[in-house]
Amino acid sequence: MSHTVPTRLQDTVTLNNGVQMPWFGLGVFKVEEGSEVIDSVKNAIKNGYRSIDTAAIYKNEEGVGQAIAESIREYSVPREDLFITSKVWNADQGFQTTLDAFDLSLKKLGLDYLDLYLVHWPVKGKYKETWKALEQIYKSGKVRAIGVSNFHVHHLEDILADAEVVPAVDQVELHPYLSQVGLRDFARSKGIQIEAWSPLGQGLVLKDPVIEALASKHGKSPAQIVLRWNLQSGIVTIPKSVQESRIIANADIFGFELSAEDMKAIDELNQDRRVGPDPDNFNF
Template identity: 80%
Template sequence: MSQATASHLQDSVTLNNGVRMPWFGLGVFKVQEGNEVIDSVKTAIKLGYRSIDTAAVYRNEEGVGQAIAEAAREYSVPREELFVTSKVWNSDQGYQSTLDAFDLSLKKLGLDYLDLYLIHWPVKGKYKETWKALEHIYKSGKVRAIGVSNFLAHHLEDLLTEAEVVPAVDQIELHPYLTRVETREFARSQGIQIEAWSPLAQGLVLKDPVVEGLAAKYGKTAAQVVLRWNLQSGIVTIPKSIQPARIAANAELFDFELSREDVAAIDALNRNQRVGSDPDNFNF
């Protein structure tokens, strides 16, 4: 990886509360606790990644925390340079249970504070109470920014009727087959930053003829083309990988730019096709 790429990995967007969040990071969904997650996170940090996204339900917060501690010792990357995200799981939603879940995540990660804490899913009848707990945590200074995950435009609209703090981030499934235009536009109107999970649709979009054609045109991989589309669309993105070569390759996004026409061609691939659950119909 080039030095230029490593420095670009620290490029950031300013959230609605003034906190800066890297545009690009590493997701660790389904990365196994222990050596697998430790090695993935350390590899990413060594390469220049500064944003790590985990969650209580991933059951790998302890490994993420160990990797952060080891990276500080071995690569001289202090905690202050990192942007660490975790999320409260559905079964812990509610006011006091969310406060307790946050403290447990912090303990498992071995950290004094988080950079971003999210409500993982919009559990009906609970997410407003949960948000009040996040606001309390935010005001206490234990987290630098708070936000939500898997909230569609109508969930955001409902939350904002009572929220004292506007969410800084909405992390949603977003890729060329699911472009979520309505939610993106509403979030933008409220100053909420959109972040994509599963930006490659678990590899589904990589075989698309349009994406393959653009990869050939730019001399890049299909994954690099899609991730570049995310960045040029103003979307924070956190692809997951456990392979060092792919963690490095995913970040090689800063030496090319898609034309306006090619961004539009990828936009046009939308078919409202999810690889994850429906935020309006989930039972977990």
């Protein structure tokens, strides 16, 4: 799967079922319910973002839903131009509990359908049953695409062994210190789109001398260099921010290009270093 590097904020990648997903979006992990999340989402949509990524466990779906409703009304953005993602939490995994969790997320968001619904973590002994529930939701038409999050290659292989629907997306921790090349290659071979959460490694990679040098070379911020690397690597990315100026700056990555040498320099920063939990070893 070769990809065309996006040239503007609304550009999309075609998922394995034909659905168009924006390359770039806003994540709202750890963004507080209420005015903080409402303002964050509205500022993003007002400034051209079309993809918003939340999850049941973020406990801000109602605020996200309110922001979507207000944006549709105030900025005349049609619902079908937006791409809304949520995820089933670990405690709700299993077949019927996942169906119920999806309905609750939809209700909290105040939406008739979701664009993407993900299994948040590969809970041992449960995620395959959870996947069956996602397949049923998908067939019902209440979600346009389904996928997983935090799945290693062996988790994907396990799902694919008897899945009726191949996951459209695997959303994982991915940044220059954890570039996930093996997973990216495997996903590409199966038509699964990789999406990065924590694309800036919670700020960790922004102080890297290589990133700082490239930022000064291109007259961009370290964050813009890393986010541009994501896009040129064929990775969908969803940085979070609650400040409008940062939301705008994060998306200002379409007017320049990293050279092959620049890309190689960033690729070589990988240390397999996580800022979040290892999907093979988490206890929540």
